[in-house]
Amino acid sequence: MIFYGDIMRIDKFLKVSRLIKRRSVAQDACAGGRVKKNGKSLKSSYDVKVGDILEIAFGEKTVRVQVLSLNESTKKEDAPLMYKLL
DSSP states (O other): OOOOOSEEEHHHHHHHTTSSSOHHHHHHHHHTTOEEETTEEOOTTOEEETTOEEEEEETTEEEEEEEOOOOSSOOGGGGGGGEEEO
């Protein structure tokens, strides 16, 4: 697994990992309380770390993921390697 850093902003992680298509949409999701860690809403400036378990609400569906790596950029086919679905 490629590991490039200790921390990354949550909005950037969501965009790079392609869990959310655009960074501005990720920021809106955070502002709307739809991104959580341990049941607590996160701001878009939250520094995500490897091992964090995140909950992202997409309408009626909630996705839980564990952060596996923090890459500054990644190819589309490698993006799912940055997290594990729970």
